[in-house]
Amino acid sequence: MLVVLTVLFTVALVAPLMFRRIGRSAFYVLAAVPAAAFVWLLVTFPGTQVPTRRWPRALPTPRRP
Amino acid sequence: MIIPWIPDLRVELAFRMDTLAAVLSILILGVGSLVLFYCARYFRPGDAQMGAFGSQLLAFAAAMFGLVTADDLILLFIFWEITTVLSYLLIGYSAHRLSARRAALQALIVTTFGGLTMLVGMVLIGDAAGTLRISEILAMAPQLLERGAVIDVAIALMLVGAVSKSALLPFHFWLPAAMAAPTPVSAYLHAAAMVKAGIYLVARLAPGFSESAYWHGVVLVLGLATMLLGGWRALRQYDLKLILAYGTVSQLGFLTLVVGLGNREAAVAGLGLLLAHGFFKATLFLVVGIVDHQAGTRDIRKLSGIHRSAPKLFIVALIGAASMAGIPPLLGFVAKESVYETFVHYAEKQGTAGAAVLLAGVVIGSILTFAYSARFVWGGFATKANCQPTAFKRVPWSFLAAPGVLAAVTVIFGLWPKPLDAAIASYADLYPADGDPTHLALWHGFTTALLLTVITIGAGVLLFLQRNRVEAVQARFTAPLDAERSYRGIIGVLDDVAVWVTGRTQRGSLMFYLFVILSVAVVTPLFALIVRDAPLPSEFHAFDSPLQPVIGVGIILGALAAVRANKRFLAVLMVSVTGYGIALIFALQGAPDLALTQMLVETIVLVAFVLALRSLPARLWQREPAGHRLLRALLGIAFGATMVMIAMTAMASRVAEPISLAFPNLAYEVGGGENIVNVTLVDVRAWDTFGELSVLAMAATGVASLIFIRGRGDKRRRAEGVATGSVDRGREHFASSGRQEATLALARKFSSVSRDAWLVAGRTLAPERRSIIFEVVTRLLFHSVILFSIYLLLAGHNMPGGGFAGGLMAGLALTIRYLAGGRFELAEASPVSAGLLLGGGLGVAGLSAAVPLAFGGQVLQSAIIKFTWPVFGEIKFVTSTIFDIGVYLVVVGLVLDVLRSLGSEIDERSEGVSSDDEETVVPEPDVASREEEEVAR
Numbered sequence A: 001m002l003v004v005l006t007v008l009f010t011v012a013l014v015a016p017l018m019f020r021r022i023g024r025s026a027f028y029v030l031a032a033v034p035a036a037a038f039v040w041l042l043v044t045f046p047g048t049q050v051p052t053r054r055w056p057r058a059l060p061t062p063r064r065p
Numbered sequence B: 001m002i003i004p005w006i007p008d009l010r011v012e013l014a015f016r017m018d019t020l021a022a023v024l025s026i027l028i029l030g031v032g033s034l035v036l037f038y039c040a041r042y043f044r045p046g047d048a049q050m051g052a053f054g055s056q057l058l059a060f061a062a063a064m065f066g067l068v069t070a071d072d073l074i075l076l077f078i079f080w081e082i083t084t085v086l087s088y089l090l091i092g093y094s095a096h097r098l099s100a101r102r103a104a105l106q107a108l109i110v111t112t113f114g115g116l117t118m119l120v121g122m123v124l125i126g127d128a129a130g131t132l133r134i135s136e137i138l139a140m141a142p143q144l145l146e147r148g149a150v151i152d153v154a155i156a157l158m159l160v161g162a163v164s165k166s167a168l169l170p171f172h173f174w175l176p177a178a179m180a181a182p183t184p185v186s187a188y189l190h191a192a193a194m195v196k197a198g199i200y201l202v203a204r205l206a207p208g209f210s211e212s213a214y215w216h217g218v219v220l221v222l223g224l225a226t227m228l229l230g231g232w233r234a235l236r237q238y239d240l241k242l243i244l245a246y247g248t249v250s251q252l253g254f255l256t257l258v259v260g261l262g263n264r265e266a267a268v269a270g271l272g273l274l275l276a277h278g279f280f281k282a283t284l285f286l287v288v289g290i291v292d293h294q295a296g297t298r299d300i301r302k303l304s305g306i307h308r309s310a311p312k313l314f315i316v317a318l319i320g321a322a323s324m325a326g327i328p329p330l331l332g333f334v335a336k337e338s339v340y341e342t343f344v345h346y347a348e349k350q351g352t353a354g355a356a357v358l359l360a361g362v363v364i365g366s367i368l369t370f371a372y373s374a375r376f377v378w379g380g381f382a383t384k385a386n387c388q389p390t391a392f393k394r395v396p397w398s399f400l401a402a403p404g405v406l407a408a409v410t411v412i413f414g415l416w417p418k419p420l421d422a423a424i425a426s427y428a429d430l431y432p433a434d435g436d437p438t439h440l441a442l443w444h445g446f447t448t449a450l451l452l453t454v455i456t457i458g459a460g461v462l463l464f465l466q467r468n469r470v471e472a473v474q475a476r477f478t479a480p481l482d483a484e485r486s487y488r489g490i491i492g493v494l495d496d497v498a499v500w501v502t503g504r505t506q507r508g509s510l511m512f513y514l515f516v517i518l519s520v521a522v523v524t525p526l527f528a529l530i531v532r533d534a535p536l537p538s539e540f541h542a543f544d545s546p547l548q549p550v551i552g553v554g555i556i557l558g559a560l561a562a563v564r565a566n567k568r569f570l571a572v573l574m575v576s577v578t579g580y581g582i583a584l585i586f587a588l589q590g591a592p593d594l595a596l597t598q599m600l601v602e603t604i605v606l607v608a609f610v611l612a613l614r615s616l617p618a619r620l621w622q623r624e625p626a627g628h629r630l631l632r633a634l635l636g637i638a639f640g641a642t643m644v645m646i647a648m649t650a651m652a653s654r655v656a657e658p659i660s661l662a663f664p665n666l667a668y669e670v671g672g673g674e675n676i677v678n679v680t681l682v683d684v685r686a687w688d689t690f691g692e693l694s695v696l697a698m699a700a701t702g703v704a705s706l707i708f709i710r711g712r713g714d715k716r717r718r719a720e721g722v723a724t725g726s727v728d729r730g731r732e733h734f735a736s737s738g739r740q741e742a743t744l745a746l747a748r749k750f751s752s753v754s755r756d757a758w759l760v761a762g763r764t765l766a767p768e769r770r771s772i773i774f775e776v777v778t779r780l781l782f783h784s785v786i787l788f789s790i791y792l793l794l795a796g797h798n799m800p801g802g803g804f805a806g807g808l809m810a811g812l813a814l815t816i817r818y819l820a821g822g823r824f825e826l827a828e829a830s831p832v833s834a835g836l837l838l839g840g841g842l843g844v845a846g847l848s849a850a851v852p853l854a855f856g857g858q859v860l861q862s863a864i865i866k867f868t869w870p871v872f873g874e875i876k877f878v879t880s881t882i883f884d885i886g887v888y889l890v891v892v893g894l895v896l897d898v899l900r901s902l903g904s905e906i907d908e909r910s911e912g913v914s915s916d917d918e919e920t921v922v923p924e925p926d927v928a929s930r931e932e933e934e935v936a937r
Helices: A002-048 B019-042 B050-069 B073-091 B098-129 B134-139 B141-145 B149-165 B174-180 B183-192 B194-209 B215-234 B240-259 B264-295 B311-325 B331-350 B353-381 B397-415 B418-428 B448-465 B467-476 B483-505 B510-531 B547-564 B568-588 B592-613 B626-652 B659-670 B676-684 B686-707 B738-750 B772-795 B803-829 B834-854 B880-911 B915-919 B927-935
Strands: B002-006 B011-014 B864-869 B873-878
Touching (some): A002 B019, B019 B194, B019 B264, B050 B194, B073 B098, B098 B134, B098 B483, B134 B194, B141 B194, B149 B215, B183 B264, B240 B264, B240 B331, B264 B311, B264 B331, B264 B397, B264 B418, B311 B331, B311 B397, B568 B592, B659 B676, B676 B880, B873 B880
Antiparallel strands (some): B864 B873
16 A cells, blocks of 8 residues: 555656656556556455454444434 | 554554445546546647646545545545645646636635644544544444543534535535636546545444434535535536536535445445446546537537537436436446435334435435436537537547546446445445345335336436426525625635734834834743743853953944944844854854854855845935934843843753753764764754755745746756846946046957856856956865865764755855856856755655655664775765755755845846746646636636
8 A cells, every 4th residue: 555655646746757758648657557556456455355353343322412 | 554653642654455445446546547548638738737737636646545545543634635735736727817726725725624623523532542543443432432522522523524525515615616627637536536535534434433423413414405405506507517516516415425324224325326426427527528628618508419429428428427317227326226225224214204304305316416417418418409509529539538438337337236236345344234234236126215216217307307497496596695605705804804913013114023023022031030930040150261252242343333334235244243253152162063054154144135135225224213222222132131041041940961961972872973963953853954944945935936926937048148248237337437437348348258268157247247356266166165065065974064064065156156157157057946956855855754664764764884895995874964965955955046036036137137027928728727717706
């Protein structure tokens, strides 16, 4: 996750240089970054379905106002 | 993944990818990628600020990804606010348009208000829970809820953040106004990402806190009201984008209502609807962008026959709108069917009037959704009897690809929702199972929900057919309460108060300001000293060495001369005498490093003062009356005496061993250096230095922004092509006698040589401005001074010097180049712009702060690396030197900025050839300008 986050921010930082060099085609390069992260997400998604810490299954008696 | 950040405050870089985060990430990354792809066709070659736009959009995706994966409340807040700032920049893309700036500011104010309110809630709940980790707080939610009011209020405050971000009542107005942004921004921020942040927060908190006191009051009531209001307003819009904007407001209310209901069924339906909405709304926004791009308008009264001229685009739009309307077999239908099931079961179980009202409200809202979906398709694509067919350019496949993919996803997951159902099931597991498990499915059988869907479609068709009557009713009916009007009223009152306060405090009188500042500085500490009965030292040494009083007398004389001076220049010189005197006292006290830095600072400040003085009259104002002078003298003496008292009291009040005693050891053992001052600056208290660097960069930018009208004025003309002797040609009468005239004529004749003997651009200066001695000395000194500055930088860890002193020295070298050769000489001496130096310096310092994290260290932690080089022998390198390089660059950038602003630019203006004016070019209207023209209100 930290790698994805770092790569996204880093590419965002250097994006203006890309636009200076290749013009609006740089959008394709930028699009490839979240696309790669999206693929990573799909590949790792099954692993995320089982949280290591279950959040509360049951709640105490409701306290409606 | 957890990295300790600020352990004392329990703040961590904690990330967690669970089902909810993954579902949101699908939208953020998937839709984000498609929107960026779409931008390549949306923008035209040469459109302004594309680089900044692309950078901000990708950074926005990163911030949203961080927001949904953050498992720490403070970290979540930071990403939350990054999205706020980036959305401000993206909405205000067409910065030259007032409407865009106003919409951007409105979104910023509203969402920042919500964000800060949310922060208070976060701090409250973090304090009560003893942790800021979101997963731990949710795990202990039952115990926390037992604490009563504190937690209830904390959750309510956090919901205010969610409500403002997701544009729910009463903050809904910022979203339609934000349609001033380019369409890709609307497609991403206002359909898939930013507005979902609030929904995410509600969905995140709901499993633990949906039973808190104010939850249902905020989530259900505001959600339903927003859904109905947004849907109703969408039916009177003529701009395709505004139809979608109000539709989005409505859908966000709907989503909040569902995910906030707080049961297992609602969790499944809510996440299904979240995905469906992201897909179809992004599709429709992108379609609107294409329509606007190819037809030149988004006004449904002007669009006609597009379904014939762009059939593929029409099919894509039809799929998106049908999904939004909840027509089978699309994903929107699947999600809405599930929502109906949820609310039918909820009404059956609760058996209360409130639950029935909710169900009825959801159905009415869905009828409105169907009607405005139909209005969108009809308005954008139908052939209208009273309207000429709209000229429409062919849509390239690459332009249509992004909305096409999203529409395909809507169809595929509508027909086959099982993968989505499986993916979001574990989020639903957070709730207790009650009854049969719920699933996303295309067919649930002949159920009440299906009947409600039939009613929705039938009533929606009728409402659409009666669109003229609906418009007429809406035109007659004026809402008694208008949120946007209220917002403007509040901002207006704030403006008035600010003007009132400013008028009474900022009177434009420097004397008044100084009087207030110094009076407060005298009275407040003296009051504290007297009330606290502060101690004074028992022993008092007048001086340590006989030179000290001599220098002290010199400082006092300098100060008196500054007060008595009748010319500004003389006053500034005398002030510098006091500064140099203090530097001498530092040197006498055995602090050569401080003395050196003070000397350099004094010199640079003197140059800056003198440059700035050129814009002011030479003589000071007329003398004040004697009474005023006496008052000023008394105030000055009182201030000095107070400072002495504070210093003496501070020394006498010590109750513990001074921390400074530990510094030598810290510097040598931990920081690996012998110069305590430098090691303290770049290692022991490097955080402070980093803050100071930021302040320096901001100050430099502030000076530049005051002088330059547009930009930072970094694009400078080079000397090449500038005529010899043409710069700063005196308009004053230099030659008052025949002999002087002859001298000037000779100088001009001499200056006609084209060769640059000593300086690169010295020849550009008018001969009467040149000094050959100064040029020669500058030529001889410049490189030596630069080398010396680098020496100071590198040697500073163990000997007097460091990045700050080195940077000032390099700045002085640039100063003499400027003074000797003029502004073109400065441009030649500094091929790198001041902005790049400032940014680069901050970047280097920031990197040196962050890199230790990658090695398992702490922020700004330094390391000592020893290695052997041939010839040089054993070398000890301390990594904090890299931080010092950042300091060096920032200081050089600051001096360069001051020279460019107060020097070069004022030179140019005095000659009437400001480059800033040349840069003031009205930009070509871009795509965003064209499209937001009609939207802005």
